[in-house]
């Protein structure tokens with residue numbers, strides 16, 4: 001909304017008129033997005049998630065063959081690639097054959113967006129999407145209506161696993177502004193009634209305003225929250241510091257967009273008492289994975305297939321590697337073996353989930369593939385959250401590497417933070433990460449978010465390192 005051309009006008013309106021505008025927005029959105037086609041898809045998805053492994057395999061292979069045939073015949077980019085590799089559509093019969101094709105990187109997408117559009121596509125009927133990556137270079141592409149609807153239905157199927165429907169009242173804690181940042185007094189929220197939703201912006205989760213927000217949450221009954229982990233953690237932390245309790249508790253919190261770090265999870269759980277669940281999705285809409293009731297991510301196989309490349313075998317039969325996805329539904333702008341930009345761990349194929357669903361299991365997403373620290377010993381470290389697990393006086397932290405041999409540790413202190421905490425963190429890094437890595441502490445009031453509103457726990461600013469844009473766009477902004 002904050003990027004909407006009319007936002008400048010909207011934010012100058014009195015609150016009651018902003019509320020009217022939100023109602024109209026919600027009404028139009030609901031009519032457009034939750035149409036007959038959407039409910040048919042959702043009903044189908046609730047059935048297909050119970051398919052057997054062989055039914056899933058047959059479905060994926062059939063959808064893939066259709067996609068490859070059209071990509072070869074009608075999409076110049078793929079035609080040229082397959083011609084060069086002397087491949088015919090009949091060479092790609094199953095998901096296992098996908099490895100015959102190269103990976104589509106973000107740079108490839110940037111340089112070939114016209115060649116990736118099918119000659120049969122009517123651009124007017126496609127939805128234009130773009131992502132604002134962390135490098136400042138945005139990506140432009142299209143998705144068709146079917147893909148968009150299926151993606152929404154998949155997000156709501158995830159919510160349905162936890163008993164929520166389109167009629168469940170919820171709060172959306174988000175980064176994109178709907179409540180103007182200048183607003184100092186209540187209401188610090190906006191009702192989007194046709195979507196059964198209230199929006200609260202991260203910009204208002206501050207010490208002077210926290211009491212108003214918690215009072216509001218306690219005066220109303222919401223069944224679930226959707227949020228970035230870093231945003232809801234901020235709310236939980238500030239409320240707890242001010243001795244404010246959440247009396248009207250949501251049953252579930254649906255996370256997305258960022259990894260939920262351990263210290264965030266425990267703080268959020270303690271404050272809300274809610275079940276926390278997550279899904280993995282992105283604007284390119286060529287893959288998605290959603291957690292089930294048992295906390296494992298299942299590939300949403302109806303939308304696309306997820307592989308890992310440049311993988312490393314882990315001892316328990318799992319593999320860790322770059323996530324690449326092939327979307328089945330958008331033939332007008334196909335994403336075939338698209339490198340999303342994240343590192344994930346795929347479960348050992350022999351493992352089955354207690355929930356009974358047979359789709360591919362993903363243990364989790366480690367982080368963005370370019371965000372790791374290189375130690376003087378040459379190790380690549382993506383996660384530091386276990387270092388901060390026992391650093392109780394540290395409210396938020398971020399690790400930034402600008403040059404080899406050194407890291408900057410940005411810290412937002414809690415009131416009891418002292419030199420002792422700094423020494424503790426320094427020692428933990430020495431012990432677990434590297435004994436010779438130089439560590440410099442930087443104390444800040446807040447950790448800056450990316451232009452797309454995301455929090456990055458580990459950030460690499462090393463030069464001469466290939467960078468992709470961030471994956472973005474997910475259910476928690478909606």
Ligand SMILES: [Zn+2]
Nearest residue numbers: 292294353355
């Ligand atoms: Zn499961």
